[in-house]
Amino acid sequence: xSATAPAIWSLANPRVKAAVRLRDRRERETTxxxxxxGGRELLRALRQSVxxxxxxxxxxxxxxxxxxxxxxxxxxxxAPLVEIxxxxxxxxxxxxxxxxxxxxxxxxxxALEDLAAVATRLVVVVEAVEKPGNLGAILRxxxxxxxxxxIAADPRTDVYNPNTIRASLGTIFGMPLAVATAxxxxxxxxxSGLTPIAARVEAAETYLETDMGGPIAVVLGSEAExxxxxxxxxxxxxxxxxxxxxxxxxxxxxxxxxxxxxxxRQRMASGSQE
Amino acid sequence: xSATAPAIWSLANPRVKAAVRLRDRRERETTxxxxxxGGRELLRALRQSVxxxxxxxxxxxxxxxxxxxxxxxxxxxxAPLVEIxxxxxxxxxxxxxxxxxxxxxxxxxxALEDLAAVATRLVVVVEAVEKPGNLGAILRxxxxxxxxxxIAADPRTDVYNPNTIRASLGTIFGMPLAVATAxxxxxxxxxSGLTPIAARVEAAETYLETDMGGPIAVVLGSEAExxxxxxxxxxxxxxxxxxxxxxxxxxxxxxxxxxxxxxxRQRMASGSQE
Numbered sequence: 370x371s372a373t374a375p376a377i378w379s380l381a382n383p384r385v386k387a388a389v390r391l392r393d394r395r396e397r398e399t400t401x402x403x404x405x406x407g408g409r410e411l412l413r414a415l416r417q418s419v420x421x422x423x424x425x426x427x428x429x430x431x432x433x434x435x436x437x438x439x440x441x442x443x444x445x446x447x448a449p450l451v452e453i454x455x456x457x458x459x460x461x462x463x464x465x466x467x468x469x470x471x472x473x474x475x476x477x478x479x480a481l482e483d484l485a486a487v488a489t490r491l492v493v494v495v496e497a498v499e500k501p502g503n504l505g506a507i508l509r510x511x512x513x514x515x516x517x518x519x520i521a522a523d524p525r526t527d528v529y530n531p532n533t534i535r536a537s538l539g540t541i542f543g544m545p546l547a548v549a550t551a552x553x554x555x556x557x558x559x560x561s562g563l564t565p566i567a568a569r570v571e572a573a574e575t576y577l578e579t580d581m582g583g584p585i586a587v588v589l590g591s592e593a594e595x596x597x598x599x600x601x602x603x604x605x606x607x608x609x610x611x612x613x614x615x616x617x618x619x620x621x622x623x624x625x626x627x628x629x630x631x632x633x634r635q636r637m638a639s640g641s642q643e
Numbered sequence: 644x645s646a647t648a649p650a651i652w653s654l655a656n657p658r659v660k661a662a663v664r665l666r667d668r669r670e671r672e673t674t675x676x677x678x679x680x681g682g683r684e685l686l687r688a689l690r691q692s693v694x695x696x697x698x699x700x701x702x703x704x705x706x707x708x709x710x711x712x713x714x715x716x717x718x719x720x721x722a723p724l725v726e727i728x729x730x731x732x733x734x735x736x737x738x739x740x741x742x743x744x745x746x747x748x749x750x751x752x753x754a755l756e757d758l759a760a761v762a763t764r765l766v767v768v769v770e771a772v773e774k775p776g777n778l779g780a781i782l783r784x785x786x787x788x789x790x791x792x793x794i795a796a797d798p799r800t801d802v803y804n805p806n807t808i809r810a811s812l813g814t815i816f817g818m819p820l821a822v823a824t825a826x827x828x829x830x831x832x833x834x835s836g837l838t839p840i841a842a843r844v845e846a847a848e849t850y851l852e853t854d855m856g857g858p859i860a861v862v863l864g865s866e867a868e869x870x871x872x873x874x875x876x877x878x879x880x881x882x883x884x885x886x887x888x889x890x891x892x893x894x895x896x897x898x899x900x901x902x903x904x905x906x907x908r909q910r911m912a913s914g915s916q917e
Binding site for chain 1: 687776780783784785786787788789810812813814817818851884885886887888889890893894896897900901904905907908911912
């Protein structure tokens with residue numbers, strides 16, 4: 370980005386309009402592109418060699434170490450940078466935490482086959498997830514516990530929704546991630562030697578009684594409807610999180626965290642490095 | 644509600660306009676009222692004898708067992724019911740999950756003194772919480788683990804924000820809840836015989852090495868800034884949740900869940916009923 374490059378001040382600029390359209394799911398699906406807002410998120414994308422098609426920069430708003438590091442990494446990546454005014458940034462960015470940076474990226478692959486190469490000791494499957502914020506929070510937790518992969522089975526949101534990216538704090542780019550149907554996901558888990566452990570409110574066994582120290586997949590259903598029939602399968606083990614209060618269910622990202630941190634605790638307690 | 648009572652069809656009706664104004668924080672603070680959307684949430688409020696000032700009912704949208712039970716409980720409560728059209732409901736309700744019911748309630752007390760009567764074995768303190776959704780999720784988790792109380796220290800949202808009520812699934816009404824300054828909260832915890840256990844990314848000890856089986860308070864700071872200086876106190880024990888991935892922090896409601904479910908696990912493992 371040259372200091373003398375003409376910045377875009379017009380909201381009617383075609384590139385600005387094209388970026389704004391990417392807030393719409395259909396446009397993301399048609400183009401295979403999506404938006405990344407924020408320095409930390411963008412930095413994590415660049416570290417994972419995500420392909421940046423082009424990026425918008427509002428220099429006066431690039432404040433703080435994450436934003437500065439992301440801008441530096443963007444410049445080194447060779448991606449075309451487009452300078453914009455604060456008003457244009459407000460139009461393109463989501464909310465007020467973009468750090469002056471919004472990138473248009475090519476969505477990384479979500480093919481189940483591409484998970485073949487990853488270690489498979491601890492995997493997370495989330496079925497029929499609807500809210501991008503929940504999927505993002507699950508990705509962030511999967512990152513925290515050192516999970517090997519996340520599979521979205523029959524998701525009801527597009528996985529690269531900008532709000533998912535944001536809620537994941539960009540950890541989505543470092544986490545092997547696939548989309549599949551529920552039967553495909555189950556077959557893949559079993560053929561990969563993982564025991565699927567499904568969270569069900571009606572399960573007889575509690576998660577604390579369950580050995581989660583081996584190769585497992587934690588499987589979570591939608592809050593409204595639970596898991597589908599696919600997971601009523603002799604190859605799947607069901608566990609319950611004991612509920613001591615008035616409500617009978619947890620937020621799906623909280624349920625994921627409870628099971629994943631217990632799996633991690635058991636591995637640490639047994640000295641396993643899995 | 645008589646079948647012949649005239650339903651409100653006008654968005655300009657003063658009661659409708661007053662209800663809509665309660666979506667605004669200042670109006671909630673001035674009036675001491677707030678809104679409860681949804682059958683399940685309203686049912687939990689009524690079970691806890693929350694005072695309903697009046698409620699709006701759109702009969703054609705009262706569908707499902709929760710909504711029917713809530714309407715029944717509302718009728719028995721003697722609260723004035725106002726019949727409204729679907730268009731008016733859309734104006735008053737938040738989102739599309741009101742179940743045809745929106746109640747205007749008097750906010751229950753948030754005085755720290757009122758917690759004196761509750762058992763104090765497991766308490767949650769959340770400092771400077773900003774997002775109603777996070778506070779609601781923490782209340783829901785506190786309910787699930789059988790916590791005795793939740794304290795919002797210097798909250799940056801009003802606790803009875805309708806989105807908090809919604810995210811808590813109405814468990815907010817069954818959970819003893821107080822607002823205090825951070826120093827007041829700390830003093831109250833210590834004088835109640837609880838050990839404050841503060842989640843800090845830089846703590847030397849991990850939560851898995853920490854005895855959480857006794858009377859404790861789990862203390863969480865804001866995601867952006869962590870805990871304030873108040874909690875740098877010799878009476879406070881700091882613990883860290885090990886992070887194995889790219890990100891260095893968890894969503895605050897996920898961190899709360901990890902610590903609270905570990906506290907519950909330790910109590911179950913030791914056979915304690917606390």
